[in-house]
Amino acid sequence: MEPVVLVIAAAVLVIVAGLLAIYVLNRRSATVLEGFPSKYPEDKDKACLQNFNFLSEVVQLQTNKTVDHYDVTIVGAGPGGATCAYYLSKAGWNVLLLEKKKFPRDKYCGDAVCKTGIEILMDMGIYDSLIKQNKGLVADCGGMVSPSGLSFIGRIKEGLGGIPAAMAIKRTHLDEAIAMSAKRVGADLQEEASVSEAVFCKEAGLWTVSLEDSDRKFKSRVLVCADGAPSRLATQLGIVTRPPDSTCSRAFVEGGTHCFDADGVVFYNKELLPGYCALFRHPNDELNFCCYIIPGNPRVKSEELADWHKFILEKDPSIVKALGDNYKIERMKAASLRLGGEKVSYGNHVLLVGDAAGMIDPLTGEGIHHAMEGGKIAAEFLDEALTLGNYDVEVMKVYHHRWMEKFGSDFKWSMLFCQMLYRFPILIDAATAAVQRKGDSFLLKWADIMTGRVPKLNMLRPEFSVVITYELIILLLTRLLGRPVTSTKKVN
Numbered sequence: 123m124e125p126v127v128l129v130i131a132a133a134v135l136v137i138v139a140g141l142l143a144i145y146v147l148n149r150r151s152a153t154v155l156e157g158f159p160s161k162y163p164e165d166k167d168k169a170c171l172q173n174f175n176f177l178s179e180v181v182q183l184q185t186n187k188t189v190d191h192y193d194v195t196i197v198g199a200g201p202g203g204a205t206c207a208y209y210l211s212k213a214g215w216n217v218l219l220l221e222k223k224k225f226p227r228d229k230y231c232g233d234a235v236c237k238t239g240i241e242i243l244m245d246m247g248i249y250d251s252l253i254k255q256n257k258g259l260v261a262d263c264g265g266m267v268s269p270s271g272l273s274f275i276g277r278i279k280e281g282l283g284g285i286p287a288a289m290a291i292k293r294t295h296l297d298e299a300i301a302m303s304a305k306r307v308g309a310d311l312q313e314e315a316s317v318s319e320a321v322f323c324k325e326a327g328l329w330t331v332s333l334e335d336s337d338r339k340f341k342s343r344v345l346v347c348a349d350g351a352p353s354r355l356a357t358q359l360g361i362v363t364r365p366p367d368s369t370c371s372r373a374f375v376e377g378g379t380h381c382f383d384a385d386g387v388v389f390y391n392k393e394l395l396p397g398y399c400a401l402f403r404h405p406n407d408e409l410n411f412c413c414y415i416i417p418g419n420p421r422v423k424s425e426e427l428a429d430w431h432k433f434i435l436e437k438d439p440s441i442v443k444a445l446g447d448n449y450k451i452e453r454m455k456a457a458s459l460r461l462g463g464e465k466v467s468y469g470n471h472v473l474l475v476g477d478a479a480g481m482i483d484p485l486t487g488e489g490i491h492h493a494m495e496g497g498k499i500a501a502e503f504l505d506e507a508l509t510l511g512n513y514d515v516e517v518m519k520v521y522h523h524r525w526m527e528k529f530g531s532d533f534k535w536s537m538l539f540c541q542m543l544y545r546f547p548i549l550i551d552a553a554t555a556a557v558q559r560k561g562d563s564f565l566l567k568w569a570d571i572m573t574g575r576v577p578k579l580n581m582l583r584p585e586f587s588v589v590i591t592y593e594l595i596i597l598l599l600t601r602l603l604g605r606p607v608t609s610t611k612k613v614n
């Protein structure tokens with residue numbers, strides 16, 4: 123070989139190795155706290171305070187740490203905030219959890235909690251009791267209906283890896299259970315405490331949090347905004363700069379009045395794509411009907427949610443069949459969705475968790491499990507940051523990298539897939555046909571991808587792409603030949 127070729131090859135190798143090293147080092151420095159100086163070294167002594175009234179006293183702790191403030195104030199005790207409070211309190215930090223409502227309180231939702239959320243409930247030790255008390259129903263019989271009416275309903279109870287794929291639980295039960303768990307491990311949960319503002323004092327390095335209709339004020343080193351999709355506090359602080367992206371409806375169908383005989387089914391109506399609707403059964407046979415508006419279809423606007431909700435109930439043949447002629451349904455309720463992840467979920471001494479940070483997957487509109495996972499990631503990060511004693515914006519950015527790396531960076535693929543589903547609904551027909559052919563284990567793997575349990579790019583793996591492409595070709599040929607494609611496959 124010519125020496126000049128060898129030199130060029132060596133140079134290329136060195137450049138590639140250099141770029142790789144920079145990439146690896148950048149990724150490492152993006153997710154570790156090593157190297158940041160400690161600014162509040164006194165913070166690292168954990169306090170084991172329980173039910174302590176910070177308003178009236180300053181305490182000398184066993185650890186010799188004098189405290190007149192909480193380590194962390196969390197605003198909002200939904201799944202995101204309460205999970206964060208649980209893990210931080212369990213790690214021994216002084217956590218204040220402020221919730222504007224009184225538990226048990228409703229939250230408009232589809233009530234479907236998927237694997238990652240169930241796993242965290244198990245880790246908290248509350249899953250079994252929720253099931254035993256008949257508050258949650260593990261979905262055993264579940265599946266999907268495609269835009270052209272292909273359907274598959276399979277057995278999904280024993281999800282891959284032994285954790286159920288999904289359960290339905292009313293938010294009145296779920297959110298109270300998580301918040302009370304956080305309280306049990308030491309979080310100072312204060313209900314009917316609606317936060318009006320939070321002001322940061324740079325000199326003291328402390329937040330002062332004020333409540334509406336009250337003179338009470340609380341101080342803490344770190345603030346976590348977990349106040350849901352409107353993200354009012356983070357907007358007030360200038361971290362979030364846009365309104366929520368979309369909206370979703372919810373209405374309960376009275377048990378015993380419908381004909382739905384599965385536990386959880388996703389219905390893709392062609393007109394509504396990339397949005398969809400879903401039915402989930404509660405333990406008392408009540409159904410939760412939701413209609414998700416997902417951005418991407420210029421003909422489907424958030425403002426027209428009520429019309430779409432009515433249209434689907436009256437005109438979607440699969441929903442009409444599932445509900446029957448005599449079903450009793452409550453008045454439609456609605457709430458907003460903040461999708462796809464906020465670009466910035468941190469600031470000086472402050473983090474955003476759950477819907478407040480846009481932790482809802484754009485492909486599904488689901489965010490309970492991401493809020494819980496995000497809350498856990500925030501708690502683990504803050505455990506390190508409090509031990510280090512530095513909450514500068516550059517340090518807090520590490521948290522953003524961590525949840526992005528775990529699930530948030532996948533949202534861009536979800537957005538792309540949304541566009542593809544809206545433009546080519548036949549892709550969901552093909553996926554449903556593939557599930558029909560391959561059965562329950564394929565459906566469970568599909569569910570893992572859809573719910574962000576594994577990265578969306580797994581769809582490109584041959585076990586999915588080859589089968590779906592095959593079904594796509596069959597469907598295209600069938601349509602070209604003018605044959606009907608509707609078929610149903612259901613377990614007994």
Ligand SMILES: Cc1cc2nc3c(=O)[nH]c(=O)nc-3n(C[C@H](O)[C@H](O)[C@H](O)COP(=O)(O)OP(=O)(O)OC[C@H]3O[C@@H](n4cnc5c(N)ncnc54)[C@H](O)[C@@H]3O)c2cc1C
Nearest residue numbers: 198200201202222231232233234317350476477488489490
């Ligand atoms: C109709 C609908 C259906 C949905 N269906 C599903 C589904 O089936 N599965 C799924 O996984 N996801 C679903 N989602 C998304 C899911 O509801 C959210 O992702 C989830 O609730 C996020 O949890 P969170 O803790 O971040 O916020 P939230 O659950 O909204 O909790 C925020 C908490 O903050 C409190 N709060 C707000 N402001 C203040 C304040 N100023 N002071 C004190 N407290 C305050 C609120 O009272 C609330 O308790 C649905 C959403 C909608 C709208």
